[in-house]
Amino acid sequence: MIETKRKVSKTISSITVVAACALLSLVLFANVSGNESLSNEPDLANYVGSESCRNCHVEYYDGWRETVHGKMIVPAERYEENNLIRKAFEDGITAGSPRIRLNYPGQGEGPPATSWEDVDYVVGSNWKARYVKLVEGEGHRFYDAQYNITGTQAGEMTAYSEIRNNEDRCLGCHTTGFDYDRSKSLDRSATDYSFESMTAELGIGCEACHGPGEKHINDPETEGGIINPADYTVAEQTEFCGACHGRNMGHRTIEGHQDPIGFSIGEYARDYTKIQSLVRPYEGEWEYDPSRFWDHGAGLSHRMQYNDYEQGPHWGKISCSDCHNSHGVVPNSRPEGTVMIGGQPTVVMPASGTSALKWPADENFCYNCHSTDQHNYTIEAFMPMTSRSSAGALAEQRSHTFWPRGMGNPHPSVDLTR
Numbered sequence: 001m002i003e004t005k006r007k008v009s010k011t012i013s014s015i016t017v018v019a020a021c022a023l024l025s026l027v028l029f030a031n032v033s034g035n036e037s038l039s040n041e042p043d044l045a046n047y048v049g050s051e052s053c054r055n056c057h058v059e060y061y062d063g064w065r066e067t068v069h070g071k072m073i074v075p076a077e078r079y080e081e082n083n084l085i086r087k088a089f090e091d092g093i094t095a096g097s098p099r100i101r102l103n104y105p106g107q108g109e110g111p112p113a114t115s116w117e118d119v120d121y122v123v124g125s126n127w128k129a130r131y132v133k134l135v136e137g138e139g140h141r142f143y144d145a146q147y148n149i150t151g152t153q154a155g156e157m158t159a160y161s162e163i164r165n166n167e168d169r170c171l172g173c174h175t176t177g178f179d180y181d182r183s184k185s186l187d188r189s190a191t192d193y194s195f196e197s198m199t200a201e202l203g204i205g206c207e208a209c210h211g212p213g214e215k216h217i218n219d220p221e222t223e224g225g226i227i228n229p230a231d232y233t234v235a236e237q238t239e240f241c242g243a244c245h246g247r248n249m250g251h252r253t254i255e256g257h258q259d260p261i262g263f264s265i266g267e268y269a270r271d272y273t274k275i276q277s278l279v280r281p282y283e284g285e286w287e288y289d290p291s292r293f294w295d296h297g298a299g300l301s302h303r304m305q306y307n308d309y310e311q312g313p314h315w316g317k318i319s320c321s322d323c324h325n326s327h328g329v330v331p332n333s334r335p336e337g338t339v340m341i342g343g344q345p346t347v348v349m350p351a352s353g354t355s356a357l358k359w360p361a362d363e364n365f366c367y368n369c370h371s372t373d374q375h376n377y378t379i380e381a382f383m384p385m386t387s388r389s390s391a392g393a394l395a396e397q398r399s400h401t402f403w404p405r406g407m408g409n410p411h412p413s414v415d416l417t418r
């Protein structure tokens, strides 16, 4: 028998109807009714920043700070001299590595870095890190360099071939309140040009999940002043995390982007981006790249938790937030040192050693909901490492299908209708 700690009764079929009601009644996103612009993001002016939430929700703030959501993009000047991510970059310069150059179309042709001063931001701290520099008239470019924190090439600098800018390719998933229209309208030659002026906050701040907070901080008692994702159905909550945690084949209307511009909680993520699915066609069309999946269905690349999830037994029954805690961390389950993964020795070095989960990621994890006498449900057996984030690694992230590797795609036994 299943015992769930929370009520998880709502089903996936209610999503469209509830989405419409939620948007009307809560007035969450100010510009949602206007059709004049491509995006329906709220006005950046209505964001107040995570720091302002700390005044009244200090425990939530301190817990969130520990999660990697709070550390996504970090200005380079905050890196101290002995930091490994910084040191690897500096060592690369000293060694004359051709990789420590900015990526330009035609790759590797951009100017080389001469010191840490040539880095403006670092993206990532958990599995890998990438380096960004603002180039006048161009925007925020990447170096052809990636520092690997986990995986078979942990501790090494490898190539990174992205030639598009951070603002044109990544920010909608990696910051709070990214304003696409503003990103297009700003003059990239202006001396004060910065991607910070097109987002409310670097990283996934409180308002990335709770919506702009101005109304709420001025009048906390008024209902509807702030989003509480718990007010949404299981399906809507899963869509919400999945909009960023699902690998897609591009935005439906904005070329070159994969970030879910225009999407807000209560909506269906696949109406905005072509999220790859092995089990549900979108308006009659199959949208997936087979090279991103194992034969048994689980995703090969990182940020495929949603793509995995919809194949498994938890889909429609519980949401990501029934296991994950957005406001705190516990010790994680990642093995440390050299372990065998898929028959290959793989170095796994947990950078933080923690995960944003409700319970410690130990052998009892599944039994917080499942009863112990039922099955031998463990993270190790049912969430094998199948997806890869850093370079070279066979896999260092856990699958989210919740079926053991090799068991095959289980979907015939599960109702996966939208």
Ligand code: HEC
Binding pocket: 048, 049, 050, 052, 053, 054, 055, 056, 057, 206, 207, 210, 212, 213, 214, 216, 217, 220, 221, 222, 224, 226, 227, 228
């Ligand atoms: C001035 C104090 C104050 C500040 C600042 C503040 N809150 Fe609150 N918040 C409250 C109070 C009080 C409640 C409980 C209101 C109630 O019970 O009706 C609350 C409730 C909430 C809820 C639950 C709402 C619901 O309807 O279930 C969320 C979510 C929330 N706050 C998020 C935030 C976020 C995000 C920020 C920063 C943008 C923030 N709060 C800033 C005082 C504050």
Ligand code: HEC
Binding pocket: 050, 053, 054, 057, 060, 061, 062, 064, 065, 069, 204, 205, 206, 207, 208, 209, 210, 228, 229, 230, 321, 322, 325, 326, 327
């Ligand atoms: C990644 C998304 C995410 C981020 C970031 C986030 N939250 Fe939440 N928050 C949630 C979800 C989901 C819930 C619903 C309760 C749950 O499932 O944990 C919630 C619930 C809450 C609640 C209401 C708790 C209740 O009793 O219902 C408060 C208050 C809150 N968050 C404050 C904050 C503050 C303050 C920050 C930033 C320091 C923050 N949250 C950052 C996702 C997030």
Ligand code: HEC
Binding pocket: 068, 123, 124, 125, 126, 127, 128, 129, 130, 162, 166, 169, 170, 171, 172, 173, 174, 243, 244, 245, 246, 248, 258, 259, 260, 302, 303, 304, 305, 389, 397
């Ligand atoms: C559709 C949303 C989305 C887009 C677009 C996206 N990312 Fe991510 N990215 C994520 C999510 C979600 C994670 C964390 C989950 C995971 O790795 O499985 C992540 C993880 C990362 C990490 C690893 C972080 C760490 O701490 O190790 C780096 C680095 C990164 N992304 C860089 C980029 C860059 C650079 C771009 C643009 C070229 C980009 N991402 C585009 C959603 C996105």
Ligand code: HEC
Binding pocket: 238, 241, 242, 245, 305, 306, 309, 314, 318, 319, 320, 321, 322, 323, 324, 331, 332, 333, 334, 354, 355, 357, 361, 365, 379, 383, 396, 397, 398, 400
């Ligand atoms: C049944 C519980 C459960 C549900 C539901 C769940 N997860 Fe997880 N998730 C886990 C566990 C356990 C880990 C492994 C953490 C560790 O090793 O410390 C994890 C890890 C992760 C990671 C980090 C990758 C890694 O290997 O450490 C991300 C990102 C993530 N989950 C996102 C999601 C998203 C998005 C959803 C919803 C689509 C989701 N999870 C649903 C239990 C769950």
Ligand code: HEC
Binding pocket: 066, 067, 068, 069, 071, 072, 073, 123, 124, 125, 126, 127, 172, 173, 174, 175, 204, 208, 209, 240, 241, 242, 244, 245, 320, 321, 324, 326, 329, 354, 355, 356
């Ligand atoms: C705006 C995009 C976005 C949204 C929405 C979002 N995430 Fe994330 N998430 C990210 C990115 C980007 C990272 C990688 C951050 C890094 O490693 O620096 C990440 C990392 C994570 C991790 C690994 C972090 C850790 O500390 O273990 C978990 C777990 C996770 N997200 C769960 C969730 C859940 C659950 C939700 C929904 C409540 C959610 N995320 C909503 C973008 C998002």
Ligand code: HEC
Binding pocket: 002, 004, 005, 008, 313, 314, 317, 318, 322, 323, 365, 366, 367, 368, 369, 370, 375, 377, 378, 379, 382, 383, 402, 403
């Ligand atoms: C937050 C509660 C929760 C957690 C934690 C959880 N599950 Fe589940 N699990 C459920 C629910 C709810 C169902 C659906 C039961 C139903 O349909 O009757 C389910 C169903 C399943 C099923 C389908 C077969 C069955 O026994 O019903 C499998 C397999 C499964 N879970 C594996 C796992 C594994 C492995 C873990 C730990 C990594 C885990 N679960 C953790 C709530 C949870």
